[in-house]
Amino acid sequence: MADAEADNDAGDLLVWPWTGILATTATAADADAATTLASHAHRRFAGVTTTALLEEPKPTNHQHRRRQQYLLLHFSKSCGEVGRFLRESGAAARSVEDVEKEEGSVAAGLAAVAEKYERREKFLEAKNEEMVKMVQRMEEESRLLDVDLKELKAVAEYSLPEMNNGADEENKKLREELEAIKQEIGFRVDRIQELKERKTDLHWSKVEKLVVEINSLDMADIKPEASDHAQKLHDKHKVEMEAINAQIIQLEMQLVQKEALESAICLLNTKLQAGANLRMEEYEHLYKLMANWKECLEQKREIFQNAYVDLARRDHLNRYELQETRQELIKCFESMMINDCAAVGIEKMGQLDEKPFNYACKRKHRDDDPEGKAARLVSSWQEELNNISWNPFITSLVDGEVKDIVNEDDPKLIQLRTEYGDNVCNSVKVTLRELNEYSPQGRHAVNELWNFKIGRKATIGEVVKYVFKQLKARSYWQNTGSCGMSPI
Structure with a gap:
C-alpha cells in the first residue's frame, strides 16, 4: 500500500457508500504486521482520512483462532496500488454538495414527470366528464324522440279516420259551391233580363215624355224653338240609350265569360278531385276561355292606359299653366x-x-x-x-x-x-x-x-x-x- 502524495488539509466531508480495500492480518502472533497495519490506518491517502482499525474481539470458547484486524482504506486518490485499483474499478469520491445537487436534479425530473401525469389525469377526467354529459344528452334526445314518435303515432291513429271523413266533407263543400255558382248565374241572368226590361221601359217613358213636351209647345208661336228643343231632347236621349246599351252589352259579355270560366274551373276541379284524367277537348276549351279572358283584360288595360296617358297629359298641361x-x-x-x-x-x-x-x-x-x-x-x-x-x-x-x-x-x-x-x-x-x-x-x-x-x-x-x-x-x-x- 503506497503512501499518500499529500496530506488532506481541506477537511472535505465524504459520504457513503465507502469504497476501499479490506486489509486483514494473517496471524495473531505477527505483531509486526499488526503494528504496520495500525500505522497505515492513521495514514492519509490522497487527502482522505482513513477509518480506524477495527479489531474482532477474542472468541469466548478459548479456541485457537486467528485474530483478524480490518482496515478500510478509502477511495481512488491514492497513488499506490490501492489508489490505482480503485481508479481502475471506477470508484470516485463525492461531496455532500454533489450528492445534494444530483438528488435535487433527480427530484426535479420526478416532479416534472409527476406534473405531466397530473395534467394528463386532469385532461382525461375532463374528457370523461364531457363523454358522460354527451351520453346523458344523447339519452335525453333519445327519450324525446321516443315521446315524439308516440305522439305522432297517436296523431296518425286519430287523424286517418278524420282525413277519410274530410274527403267526403270536401266533396260536399264542392257541391255546395257549385250550387251557389248556379244560383249566382241565375241571379245574373235575371239581372240582365231586368236591365233589358228597364231599357225598354226607359225608352218608352222618354218617348212619351218627349211627345208630351212637344204637344205642350205652342207650335204657332215658337215652332222653331220647339223644334230645336225636341231635337236636343232626342239627341240627349240617343246618347243616353247608347251609353246604356254599351254598358249592358259589356256586362253581358263579362257575365258570359265569367260564367263559362267558372263553370269550366268547377268542372275541372271536380274531375281533378275525383282523380279523373282530362281529355284534350277539355284542355282546348279551357285554353280558349283563358285566351278570351286574357283578351278582355288586355282591352281593359289598353283603355286604362290610354286614360292614364290622357290624364298625365292634362296634368302636365295644368301644371304648366299654373306655373306660368x-x-x-x-x-x-x-x-x-x-x-x-x-x-x-x-x-x-x-x-x-x-x-x-x-x-x-x-x-x-x-x-x-x-x-x-x-x-x-x-x-x-x-x-x-x-x-x-x-x-x-x-x-x-x-x-x-x-x-x-x-x-x-x-x-x-x-x-x-x-x-x-x-x-x-x-x-x-x-x-x-x-x-x-x-x-x-x-x-x-x-x-x-x-x-x-x-x-x-x-x-x-x-x-x-x-x-x-x-x-x-x-x-x-x-x-x-x-x-x-x-x-x-
Whole structure:
C-alpha cells in the first residue's frame, strides 16, 4: 500500500457508500504486521482520512483462532496500488454538495414527470366528464324522440279516420259551391233580363215624355224653338240609350265569360278531385276561355292606359299653366310696392338671413366693427352656398321617400357652428334646403310667392283672394275719399 502524495488539509466531508480495500492480518502472533497495519490506518491517502482499525474481539470458547484486524482504506486518490485499483474499478469520491445537487436534479425530473401525469389525469377526467354529459344528452334526445314518435303515432291513429271523413266533407263543400255558382248565374241572368226590361221601359217613358213636351209647345208661336228643343231632347236621349246599351252589352259579355270560366274551373276541379284524367277537348276549351279572358283584360288595360296617358297629359298641361300663372303673379308682385305688413308677398328662397350673423358678430366682435364683419361673413357664405362643387347633402329614407338631407357632420358646417353658434349654422342649413328645392342645378336665389301669415309657400288661390281683397278695400277707400293706401 503506497503512501499518500499529500496530506488532506481541506477537511472535505465524504459520504457513503465507502469504497476501499479490506486489509486483514494473517496471524495473531505477527505483531509486526499488526503494528504496520495500525500505522497505515492513521495514514492519509490522497487527502482522505482513513477509518480506524477495527479489531474482532477474542472468541469466548478459548479456541485457537486467528485474530483478524480490518482496515478500510478509502477511495481512488491514492497513488499506490490501492489508489490505482480503485481508479481502475471506477470508484470516485463525492461531496455532500454533489450528492445534494444530483438528488435535487433527480427530484426535479420526478416532479416534472409527476406534473405531466397530473395534467394528463386532469385532461382525461375532463374528457370523461364531457363523454358522460354527451351520453346523458344523447339519452335525453333519445327519450324525446321516443315521446315524439308516440305522439305522432297517436296523431296518425286519430287523424286517418278524420282525413277519410274530410274527403267526403270536401266533396260536399264542392257541391255546395257549385250550387251557389248556379244560383249566382241565375241571379245574373235575371239581372240582365231586368236591365233589358228597364231599357225598354226607359225608352218608352222618354218617348212619351218627349211627345208630351212637344204637344205642350205652342207650335204657332215658337215652332222653331220647339223644334230645336225636341231635337236636343232626342239627341240627349240617343246618347243616353247608347251609353246604356254599351254598358249592358259589356256586362253581358263579362257575365258570359265569367260564367263559362267558372263553370269550366268547377268542372275541372271536380274531375281533378275525383282523380279523373282530362281529355284534350277539355284542355282546348279551357285554353280558349283563358285566351278570351286574357283578351278582355288586355282591352281593359289598353283603355286604362290610354286614360292614364290622357290624364298625365292634362296634368302636365295644368301644371304648366299654373306655373306660368305663378310666374306672372310673381312679376306683378315684384313691380308692386308691398309693405312689411302684407300677408302675401315675395320671399327670396336661397338667400341667407342676416339677422343671426349680425347677432353673432355683435356678441363675438363687440368692439371690432361687428357690422362690417357680419356683412363680410354673410357675403362669403352666400358665395359658398352658390358654389355647385360643395355638396353637403346625404341621401336618406324619410317617411318612405328618398330625400336629400343636410349632412350634420360636414366639416364646414361644424367649423361654422363652433365659431358662431347654432343659430348661424341653422340659418345656413335652411338656405341649403331652399336652394336644393328651388334651384338644385344653378344654386341661385329665386323669388317665390309666400304666405307670411302661415309661414309657407302661398297657393295661387290664396294670392288671388288676397289681391281681390286688397282691390276691394282700395276701391272702398277711394269711394269714401280716404287718403290712406291699402297695404298690399
